[in-house]
Amino acid sequence: MVAQREVSAWRPSVPGVVEVFHAHFTEYAYPMHVHDAWTLLMVDAGAVRYDLDRHEHGTPDGTVSLLPPYVPHNGSPVTPYGFRKRVLYLDLSKLDETYIGPAVDTPELVDPVLRQRVEQLHTALAHPGDELEAESRLTLIGERLRHHLRPATRSGPGFGPRSSPGSGPIRDGRDADHPLAHQLRELLDERLLQGVTLQEAAALVHAHPAHLVRAFSGAYGIPPHQYLMSRRVERARRLLLEGRPPGEVAAETGFYDQSHLNRHFKRLVGVAPGRYRDSARWRSRPSPR
Structure with a gap:
């Protein structure tokens, strides 16, 4: 097939x-x-x-x-x-x-x-x-x-809620059980575009790098690098639907170059950025929000 x-x-x-x-x-x-x-x-x-x-x-x-x-x-x-x-x-x-x-x-x-x-x-x-x-x-x-x-009685598995779109997460009951993972998540959200090395992150949250990776993966079910890349791909999708060229989008969403964007985008979305953008055709008008 x-x-x-x-x-x-x-x-x-x-x-x-x-x-x-x-x-x-x-x-x-x-x-x-x-x-x-x-x-x-x-x-x-x-x-x-x-x-x-x-x-x-x-x-x-x-x-x-x-x-x-x-x-x-x-x-x-x-x-x-x-x-x-x-x-x-x-x-x-x-x-x-x-x-x-x-x-x-x-x-x-x-x-x-x-x-x-x-x-x-x-x-x-x-x-x-x-x-x-x-x-x-x-x-x-x-x-x-x-x-x-209904009824909404709790706030989810460590990844909700947030004070506003694009802001850092509010600590909830589940996050309180994983303070180290929560700190790294806040840091990744803050450094979404420029990124952060594992050594730098470990120094900022005062933890051993291996322990930090294990804590984040154990708390959220996804490793730190995969979380960061999926957030970047989400931003790239929005820009591509505005008709922006993939090379320009790569530079504005934290990827090293267009090839780097292509690799992660295709892995997470299923098709290359250019093909995804072209699929929108006449319907790629931005929302009035």
Whole structure:
């Protein structure tokens, strides 16, 4: 079977929607990574298995999966035929960080009405001029998601909540159990573009380098370098959807050069940056936010 990697991505002019991402993959598997937005996922063909907070999950027929921001996850096809999926990345204005914990507990939502509304939203987002319809449908989707996730009684597995998008994380109960890992995470977020060496990080948080790596990986389920690269790739996606050239994006998102961006971007997204940018075509208009 010939490997399939087909993608279409764009950023619509609808507040709250960071990105629309449609893809068909066969043999491709996502490594552990994080997003800074909510991932609202529907699998239209095939099935995906993924790990979230060290628990295995899947995408049964008819479900909608909601993966919270800042919580590492991966993904791989269940069969040789792969999977076809549609994803909406939603910012925290539509679903705030208090819902991260409940989403970790129950990421698969069996709700035909919700799935139908998400289908309708995808249709509206594909047609310029239907922004009012898309906003209306997104509002109803947000209301239904909050209903599913009530009550929000905890703040998630160490990766939520944050005071504001792009700011450092607020210490929560789980982070309090891993203060060293939390300090390194804050440092990585602060040095997202310029980076930091392991020796420098160890000196700043007063820990042995090996202990620091083990603490971070044990607390968050992802090694420090992988966390940093996935955050950089998230920034690169936003710039590419504005039509920026990959070489320029690499320089503005902390990568050594375009080749460095290509390697990590393809590993985490499934296709090269240029192909990802070109998939947006006329739909790459920036949001008015």
